[in-house]
Amino acid sequence: MFNWISQIFAVTRFSIRSLPQRKGSSAAALAGIAGVVAVMIGVLSIAQGILKTMESSAGEENAIVLRSGSDSEMMSGLLGDDTRIIAEAPGIARNDIGAMASAELFVIINLPMRSTGTDANVPLRGVKAQAVHLRENFKLIEGRMFEQGLNEVIVGQGAQHEFAGLEIGASIEVAQEFWPVVGVFETGGGLAESEIWVDAAVLQPAFRRGNSYQSVYVKLESRDAFDEFKDSLTSDPRLNVKPMREAEYYDSQSTIVYNMITGLGSLIAVIMGLGAIFGALNTMYTAVAGRSREIATLRALGFRAGPVVISVLTESLLLAFLGGLLGAGLAWLAFDGFRAATLNWSSFSAITFAFDVNTSLLAQGIFFAMLIGLIGGLFPAIRAARMPVAHALREL
């Protein structure tokens, strides 16, 4: 047994020491695997970024109420009276200004994207005073809050980054009026950073909404208060509404786009991975062929087939690991935190997000690389072990 292990070490050291002699083909295989891993991580980090934006939008104790049958705020509609009844429901937390509920309006306006100059559907949200207390981590990073009742807006930092004309002092044109931008806010990531906020009472007449809203955001006393809150609303004969936990709501908002990007990214990664496997196979077969005399000599000296297989596999896994590491590193450098905007189909509005290269993606990438290395090394390894000694010694 000990002999067997020491054989593995001996042969493996031998094959790895001889790597520099096969620089060209080894480097090609390594770069190939790095390319696959970088593309895979890059594409999947888009989906991760969107998911992260959605997830960090959701407050643990928060819930959102829409009209029953609506899948997004855009489709929803609630009368002013409905929103008052909702705000009185049991389970809602209170602070010094009262029940922590904000009836909100959600519309879109056209603003040019900085990148292309073409219009984007930028979300414009009418909020109540409580809105800033409902979004955890809400913080003004520049300027001031809008005044209640005035035509002033504050903009999320994501929106300011992606869309033109949202600097403090600039103004947006709504309903033939110009509404000045007075502040910039962040919410620690999250969907709200893609939005422009204004007093709901100002937005209602501008979009001819009378006294109606589209959603009510609430903060509950605790996570467990949700069931009570939900039951009281759904059993109220005056209301026809759908209360959801925020986490559940945002999850449903991102499913389509997340699944699409992840599906596409995986498909591309698998096809590219196949290409890399062929490349790795080629490299390892060539490596084995180049060393057939060495291997035969070792076998003639009494080295067993197992250690030979393991040494070839180790070499290919080492190459794959280095390739994976390189690819993952490149992807991390190039994509992590890269900001972009896309269209959220469920609300028909723009969302801004940052590509998210997280550790789980990096691990996935390196794992995928090792898988390529394993398959790429296995067959050549078996061939090496099976090589007839006498025949191989005679080669070349």
Added chain:
Amino acid sequence: MKYFYLIFSNLKRKKLRTGLTLLSIMVAFVLFGYLTAIQQAFVAGVEVAGADRLIVRHKVSLIQLLPKNYESKIEQIDGVDNALHATWFGGIYQEPKNFFAQMPMEPEDLFDMYPEYIISDEHKAAWLESRSGVLAGRGLVERFGWKLGDRIPINATIWMKKDGGRTWEFDLVAIYDGAEKGTDTSQFFFRYDFFDETRANGQGLVGWYTVRVTDPDRAAEVAAAIDAKFANSPRETKTEPEGAFVQGFANQIGNIGFIIMSIMSAVFFTILLVAGNTMAYTVRERTNELAVLKAIGFTDRGVLGMVLGESLALTTLGGAIGLGLAWLLVSMGDPTNGSFPVFYIPVRDLLIGCILIVAMAFVAGIIPALQAQKLQIADALRR
């Protein structure tokens, strides 16, 4: 002829290596074909947009509606041939992932405005007769396996019915085909009169207008005239060419072209390394043979051509199989299960693929080929 034979024999001598290299080149071209189809799904709308058509929408946002009486006002403007309104219905067929566009339209104007929708006179007549009738694109009909006469329930998300219901029922009475490959046949048109009578609110309001101008060269001028006409009214408009509108929409989804280009560059770079490496090997292994060939009278240039030819044979074979496979894969349907309006590999991109095949052969083969060309017979034979 002798070169063909030599190239062929050389490829055959290490079948496994040749096979693996072919497969990796093939993979690159499968991806190339597939990704161009995805890109095409996003840009096809821009390519087939009518140069003589403008889109008029609410200046502030697409979700705000315009009065139906703008139609006659627009048609009065000099240079306007016809105006057609449309409204986004945004309903759901069975489940949200079955997304497709539904729009109430004026039937007669629709046929006039979109000559690229090909529809038989019988189907036209059937649609004009049936109030709850639907004109659906061929692609959409095939996606869900509908048949003429089918009753199709759509759940409204925006437009509730007067009776408070959400489920609108339509009868499939007509099907249109696309005149071009890029024509969107994933749409679902129903009659505006039925829509306006049945919806609970918003009577007399429509989403946007498509306007055809008499002279495409005057399109910009007409667009400005339309916007001027409604300036300072409660509902101001923004008018732009159909192509620009579609492009703007595609831009919102993201810089698809750039993402796909980046992926493709990574793929080709990778495969180039693999193929180049293989070629380098074949030349290094055969140094002796090449020297012998030169010794018996093959010219330097002949040897160069032979190595390049070998590289070209590899990439052509792998590339052709790859493009073929991509074509098969694409014709099996799009990855979103039918949400893309069109999904095919354009001829232009097939041609680019062919150019790439040749380019790849050259880049992968040129260094080994030059080495082979420079071989000194005496040196090489001694190695």
